[in-house]
Amino acid sequence: MSLFRICRIAGNTFLEAVRQKFFLFLALIALGLLGSVLYFQRFDFGSSELKFIADFGSGAIVFFGSILSIVMMAQLFFAEIENRTALTILAKPVHRWEFLAGKFCGVAALLGVFILLMIIVLGAFLYYRESQIVAQYAELFQGRRIINYVGLFVFGWTQWLKYCVLISLTLFFASFSNTNLFSVVISFMVLIICQIQYVAIEVVTRMDPSWYTWAVEHVALIFPNFQNYNLLVPMVFSANAGVPWSLAGSVTLFSLVYVLVYLGLAVFSFRRREI
Numbered sequence: 001m002s003l004f005r006i007c008r009i010a011g012n013t014f015l016e017a018v019r020q021k022f023f024l025f026l027a028l029i030a031l032g033l034l035g036s037v038l039y040f041q042r043f044d045f046g047s048s049e050l051k052f053i054a055d056f057g058s059g060a061i062v063f064f065g066s067i068l069s070i071v072m073m074a075q076l077f078f079a080e081i082e083n084r085t086a087l088t089i090l091a092k093p094v095h096r097w098e099f100l101a102g103k104f105c106g107v108a109a110l111l112g113v114f115i116l117l118m119i120i121v122l123g124a125f126l127y128y129r130e131s132q133i134v135a136q137y138a139e140l141f142q143g144r145r146i147i148n149y150v151g152l153f154v155f156g157w158t159q160w161l162k163y164c165v166l167i168s169l170t171l172f173f174a175s176f177s178n179t180n181l182f183s184v185v186i187s188f189m190v191l192i193i194c195q196i197q198y199v200a201i202e203v204v205t206r207m208d209p210s211w212y213t214w215a216v217e218h219v220a221l222i223f224p225n226f227q228n229y230n231l232l233v234p235m236v237f238s239a240n241a242g243v244p245w246s247l248a249g250s251v252t253l254f255s256l257v258y259v260l261v262y263l264g265l266a267v268f269s270f271r272r273r274e275i
Contacts, residue, residue, distance in 0.1 A: 005094050009102025010109065016079075017072055017110045027114060030064040034121050050130060050146055051237070057122035058232050061115060061159055066191060068114060069163040073107045073170040074183040097267040104164075104171055104263060111163045119156035123149055151235040151243045158248060161255035162229045166191065168262035175270040194226040224258045 017023055034057050080086040080103075089099060126147050134145070169190060174183040228251060234244050 002095070002098055005098050006102045006105060009089070009094075009099060010105035013076055013103050013106025014109045017076055017107060020072070020075070022075070023068065023072060023110065023114075026064050026068055027117070030060050030114075030118060031121060034060050034118065034125070050126060050133070053126055053129060054122070054147075054232055054236055057118070057125070058155075058159075061118050061122075061156075065111060065115060065118075065159065065163050066166065069107070069111055069166040070170050070184055070187040070191070072110060073103070073167045074174050074180050074187065076107060077103055077171065077174045078180040078183070096270050100171060100175070100263065100266055100270055104167060107167050108160075108164050111167070112160050115156050115160050115163070119153055123152050126152070146237065148236055148243060154243055154245075154248050155231055155235040158229050158231055158235070158251050161252060162226060165224050165255050165258045165262070168259045168266065172262045172266040172269065175266040176273060190223060191226075194223050197223055198225055198227045224254070228254060 080089070086099065090096060127149070130145065130147055166187070170183060170187040173186050173190075174180075177183045177186075231247065231251070234247060
């Protein structure tokens, strides 16, 4: 069955990715950097201490997660092409879309493990420091918590969704690219566009309506707006208000649409590629 074949390919991709020294190297650096947050907090100037720790940890997740998503997807895809193992797999009763879906699921699982590990470590640091602050200022807080730890894991879920979009985007470029380097470079360029496109949209919306503003607004839809995933404050610092589940649901739907579109384009492109 298709699901069985996709799971087999995804499992092999995940195991191959875990064995990569690049993944272990980045994971150790990310955890080490996150572990040093209690030391670096002394260099913070004026902002809330817990907010600084959360920003520092989410920054590490965003930075290293972006690198892992692009590099690992491109590297694992082209490893199959260059080693001719893709030809062996596709010679069996495996469709090309199943091959791509398996590669996508394997790398997505890898990023899921990475983000889960980072969120657990970040949550442990936040809980440790928050407990100290609440105990120190017991009269002020009256036993109430500041951090929403359920929201912290929901925030991790939204970041994983963002990287699923980035993985599918990289897979699309790799489906027609001839080199690993080209896929990585173009994916990072698009990542930058996705991060800053909201600036161009804000500028265009202030202009008088014209064909130019209409074109920019519709062309921008090609690239997902990654500013939609900046949900640290509403998710994590909402202990009293609860988790904004409607916001998490809209981000999930937003991500699902782009993942399906990019995977569909990747399948369409890969079907016409000679291996």
